[in-house]
Amino acid sequence: MTLTQAQIDTFREVGFLNVGRVYSDDEADALRDRLMTVIAGTSRGKAEAVRNIAGEELEADRDVVIQVVNTWQADDGFRAHLYQPEICRMACELIGTDVLRVWHDQIQYKPPRRGGATDWHQDHPYWPIIQPADLVSAWVALDDATIENGCMRMVPRSHHWGPHKGGTIGTNEDGFTPDPDLSLIPDDEEVEIVPCEVKKGECMFHHCLTWHGSPPNPSDNGRPAIAVHYMPGWTRYEPSRSHIMERRVDVEPGELLTGHYFPTVWDHGPVEPPEHWSARAPTDGRNPATG
Template sequence: MPEYDLPTPGAADIRFYREHGYWLAPRILSDEALESLRDHLARVVAGEYETARLPLSRSPEAGEPADKIVQVNNAYWTDSVISRLALSPVIGAMAAALTGAKAIRLWHDQLLFKPPQSGESGQVGWHQDYGYWQCAEPAQMLTAWVALDDVDEENGCMKVVPGSHRWGLIPEGDFYDQNLAGLEERIEAAAGRKLEPVPCILPAGSLSFHHCMTLHGSGPNRSLRPRRSLVIHLLPEGTRYRAGTPNEGHVNVRLLSGRDGDPFAGPFFPVLYRRDSVGAWEIEDGAWTATE
């Protein structure tokens, strides 16, 4: 029996996303699914890869002390449970509703782990994802940020700047700059506006969505709790390769091996959801699943 109603966003939620550039979605994962995901995340962080396939990249390397933020890109290559979440048709259906896309594909995933009391070494600098993704257009890509723990300001939840998806691209943004105050000053000077971020406070098992132009970042984990998440970067179907941008070196350009104007498609950009391709939903292993 389903534990939760199928949480496709309604008209008011879609309006909210389009106006503010983010949306907090309800819970989609049961306690059982969360427990399994946390267990598999710990294995990936430790470098124990179930599939024997390596992730695209990671920092720090497996075996090095995990005393700062741990980032594993394309963790879904390494583990079946992580893969199931990264390719969830429910998340795809929500993203399709928010963007109006016919289908949603994976751009890449990013497992993020902020260890307890990791302080400023866990911070993520203010940035717009599109600053890293100009090799893809149009700029309507989005991210599903899935909380595997309760997240709040104490353990360094993500913060977004509402409405900033309409500000244009601000080159000062930098995921890796942990001097948040200095970065804020430079971004405010460049944008000619004040940053007024709001925290994405989420219970474990729920998620937020943000537009690829929305400014976001996060502060330190000062708590005794971990902050574990799977960040799932998504492409509306029809997003195309744009050659010759500052992000020509993005690994997805290499994975596509295409020409200017080619759609990002094929096995490296798997489909999560295609409208009308799935008719029914059920809870399987504690998570929502499409049945056909």
């Protein structure tokens, strides 16, 4: 699947784009089943984190958003997903790069009836160890994400408005609308909220400065999805505050962010996933991300 110039132009103007189906229903179901083993702690490997970012415990009866960071370290199916050639090709086209690496992946699973909200935010300010801010995220629904079960909401054109208050936009008490610092918004712009339903197996991209969030899930259906945050080959390690992935960085400040935990998934064409991956990096000096 190659994007049209009109799709690329829309993404660059608006800051998000649903590109349609990238997985069959069966493929999406298989990933959803794998996700449940990662959350249950029964997968082959270990993710970087599995935690409730909206409240206290994973088992709480409300405000549960189960965040998994680097699902791919826990499960080979999600590792293969990083390299899905259609998704990688489109990410390259949207960024305008020939080399693509994975910054990290992320799941925010909202369980039925007790799924909590993800407050309005921008991604890049939450990633204070990488520059510049031109990553894109590929968010793939593993079951229908609907208005009822807390699909993401986006604010068109907001990625052109710069970093906002450290990335946190704020949420009004009236429910789930953004509460931004209006002085940071250009005079001729307005904050418009677009609910983005994404069907099972479809992929929606968003820019790392686009304002987005998602309300609670009071419905009877869970909302499983996987986001992979893709960076172009020129992204550098430039630390200013800490981040969970920093312990996996083995380059010096100012250098390109490459390495065992930041795999190259496109290099002027599709890259085959290595057959095996182990949490321990090889010690022969070879950079396993680039072969």
